[in-house]
Amino acid sequence: MGPSLYTFKGAVYDRVADADVRVRSDAQITSMMARKQSYYSERTVYPWVTEEDLETDLLDAVRDALRANDADHPWLSLSDGELLRAARLYGRDQLTGERGFNLAAVALLGKEDTILDVMPLYRTDAVLRRVETDRYDDRLVCKSNLVRAYDELVVFCEKWLPDSFVLDGGQRKSARDVIVRELVCNCLIHREFISPHIARITIDREGIRTSNASRALFAGPVTLESLDPTPKNPIIANFFTQMGRSEELGSGTRNLYKFSRLYTGKDPVLEDGDRFTAFVPVPPVMASMVGSGGDREAAKGTERSGAVGGSRRSRTRAEVESAVDNLIARYGSFPASAVSEQVTSVGERTVRRYLSDMVKEGKLVCAPRGRSTTYRSGNSADSLGGDC
Template identity: 45%
Template sequence: MTPDDLTQVLRGGESTTVEFKRCGDLPHADTFETVCSFSNRMGGDIYLGIDDDGDVSGVDKSRVAEIERNIANVANNRKLFVPAPTLETEHCEYDGRMIIRIWVAPSSSVIRFKGVVYDRIADADIRLESDIQISQMYIRKQNYYSERRIFRYITPFDLRADLIARMRDMAVAQRAGHPWGTMSNDELFRSAKLYDRDYATGEEGFNLAAVLLLGKDEVISSVCPSYVTDALVRRDDVDRYDDRLLVRTNLFDAYDQLTGFVRNHLPDHFALNGDKRTSPREIISRELVANSLMHREYSSPVVARIIMDNQSVRTINASRSFFEGRMRLGEFTPMPKNPIIADVFLQTGIAEKLGSGLRTLIKAAHMYAGAEPEFIDGDIFTAAIPTTHAGVSDDSTVVSSSNPLSNGVEAAHKDAEVQRAVMSVGQDEPRYGRLDPEWAIRMSIGRQVEACGVVTVPNIIKDTGLDARMVRKRLNRMVEQGQFVVEGKTKNRRYVSTPKLNLREYEDNKDAINSMVS
């Protein structure tokens, strides 16, 4: 680490992989909470001797070796960390002050600090207690694919004979002489890895992929009760929907129904691909739906959605994420979330080779609306494809944002966050204690302003369960933006709202969230 490297870090500020910490004699417990959260997410760098706002205060130069030794001892103390995280330390001088960098590697195991699991969301360390949140972390880290789960008592009679024949015919139509065309059903099941053996337990039988692809509807609902795709059109009635389709059937029929739904509600814009006339609408509907069905984490209870509005068409689904953040070509390695299902889709022509879908959607979005799509991966995957040209909506009215996709992306994140809230709010917890920190604080502020126009730190802490430092940091930022004025000092400090305060997000989401926590 050089001073120039540190300058770039300071410019970027705190993030999912960067944390600034003050450090007195020795690192405080919150430093090791960040070590735990980084280990459980993507890894990252902790800089000791830097304030939250990026001011460099430094650490005591005479105690650098002692601090680094303390970090190593705590990390390897089995009474504190289980299992031990992997980390390294280094130090450098910056403007005459000493800075210590702790590099934390992502762990293949779920790590606990003092018996608590911490996760990193945005620039905050989140204490996880919900079974769903912790199980989602195990799903993300384990090498086991849920589609390979074997059901010993599923028989060929639980599968649809017409779907087996359809799968075979589609493969042959895709490639003449495909071996599935001459195989018996038993040979086909084994070739497609739909009938499998777990070599760790010795169990043998049809797996979840087979049930989802070929199973009867009642069998699918029995073995995978949370599986559903909720497709919505929100153009005129944005609070509810103009049209809706709930799909709980096998993946072949689900693909047909969902692509038909998107196609019916998306205007057709023909374009030239080279010298050939093509329909980007067909490409968008096909690739979006195939991606949602192939790469979904089916063991998660999060409801998958396809939402169409005046600005975009977007998908939201649970993911077994290997990557966190915005996905850009050349900056990530495509990883199949369900390799068996993906291979069947590839063999039958529903999908193309791994990684090509992203490129195809980007190209189709440019042909359809002349704008960039957005893909963001994590525990919840969101994809948003613009459907209007820059500055103009479907009804030719002017759009306030210069980027027609911005509203769609924000809405996708909003829907994803409300999904997280729906699955994880507990009755014995702080009112908003299970939402991501930023959302929890927004909801608490909105509730207090609506009630009396005044916000206090203790009330937000009571609502969210967050620490005072994080709450004050957010409120101070809002004071700087002119949204609040401060009255009183220290113990009796109050934040009074001003006309600049924007409570739109609270108004948009309070009914959905408050109904779950009241």
């Protein structure tokens, strides 16, 4: 590890643990250069950016957060321009000597057009993959500035993660809320904004995963024993700290370990390098709720339709319709296996028969897709029915 790029016979190499790894792509070389520089990209000044290019109306919400965190915060008495300068969002570029708003100001408060001009590849892609694992069940492509993006991403994650309360020092707390806050904060404020890598948040059957470009001096697993935090974007991190959305350097990792153990009894998996990746598992009860329909079908066996009496058929049909309503409300479309996971009193073959009846009645429409079939509401204007 060193401050320069190292080449041998025209090839660029990087040091990863005890190995010399050949770097081939331009994106990897760009990430290496950003990591090795002592200059923080967030300090890059763009003289053409003015206050009109920023969402200065967000400063009222920022002041509300400052006041809630510290009623006597010194920024509360400042004008908009003075606050931006106090937060070091306006200053002098160390390399060019020019004065103006820096990349941190654009990332924190910039309008979408301004962000696109400064950081063309900036966005955070949040997806839910539980039923449609080959595609997605829900998605949020967040291109807002960091102040807005924090709220949008926290709402998305809290919507799809179970809220299990835990006891911490005798106090009842939401482990989910702490974990979501730490993961979203890290994904937003500790990323390398000039990197071409897209930041991603994925919620699947096992847990929540994040991935973002990083500017780390060393690559490898991040544990409590090996924790040696280094600042990635000190200006942006300080802005979030003043708002009460983050704490001192290194506290996020400790909180993730602490509340992940309270949440599921398991440790998170964190790894830093040119990309920072994090994984926090969900509680076992949620994992079983979204488990494999094939495994559950094998456990309960195949049920013969002739063995079901009239009253039981009516009761089971009502259970299927209730499960269908829940899936449509949550996902919009669903496969038969998702209904079978919720209606455990009959086999998947019976569930498919009820779904076929609902298609004939016009309550559902189906869309064959390869070997699988998805269903959605028959009242949906953009739904196209078919023979299933």
